[in-house]
Amino acid sequence: MADNYAFIGLGAMGYAMASNIRKKMSTDATLYINDINSSACVRFKDEHSSYGNIEIVSTAREAANDANVVISIVPGASDVKQVYLDETHGVIAATKNSERILCECSTIDVQTTREVGEKLKAAGLGTYIDTPVSGGVPAAERGDLSLLIGHPPPSPSNPTHTRLSTTLSMIGSPPKFFYLTTLGAGLTAKISNNYLSGTILLATAEALAIGVAQGLDPKQLYSVIRASTGQSW
Known part of the structure; x- marks a missing residue:
């Protein structure tokens, strides 16, 4: 029997990711969707019902109940706790299933x-x-995301691991999957990457501001940096 999926969080990233899930999962399986913005759920169902069954549910618990794979992407830590740990409406109140995979992408x-x-x-x-x-959204739309995974690499002999690999391949590009072994390691890598990215952006802005303040044309200065050791993007 094909796995049913649940997707929680239909913001800009989530909408594109869920779109690829519904298009690539078995047509015989159901995709349960949940978001605080009910209009996003209605629009998603209208646009994707031709790919297979979609059910809009009002809580994360309902989304997870009959799903073997749950994927979520929400704004912050408090939202993640509400989605997963709310004793009445969260995933923790769903039907027990030790084989269920829960991929949290926030x-x-x-x-x-x-x-x-x-x-x-x-x-x-x-x-x-x-x-x-x-x-970003463009890669999410293409199904070409990089994934930083707090889990050991899939083992061909482990059915759960195989299902994880299959699921992630629906939203990302396998050459850009990084299995980082332990819970929390994916986020550690993501935060480190974001810190470096933000630092480069800040330093670039400061350097350009110095040049412009001294009368340089910003486009020319940009070209100089692109052709010199300051190039970093």
Whole structure:
């Protein structure tokens, strides 16, 4: 029997990721979708029903109940806790299923993801994996995201691992999958990457500002940097 999927969080990134999931998963399986913006759910169902069954549900618990794979991407740590740990409406209140895969793709703090993962494991809800993504909306639309995965590499002899690999290949590019072994390691890598990216951006802006303040044309200065050792992007 084909796996049913649940997708929680239909913002700009989530909408594009869920679109690829519905297009690539089995046509015989159901995709359960949930978002606080009900109009996004309605629009998604209208645009994707030709690919297979889609059910709009009002809580994360309902989304996870009959799903073997749950994917979420929400704004922050408090939202992740609400999605997964709310005792009434969260995933933790769903039907127990030790074979369920829970891929959490938000960029949040490591402590929260470890807390959530440990509580879900203890409750028998499945394997929770921090799976932050990189590449932005264009890569999400192409199904070409980089994935930083807090989990050991898939083992061909482990059916759960095989399903994880299959799932991630629906939203990302396997050459850009980084299996970082332990829960929280994916987020540690994502935060490190974002810190470096932000630092480069800040330094670039400061350097350009210095040149412009001294009368240089910003386009010419940009060309100089592109052709010199300051090139970093």
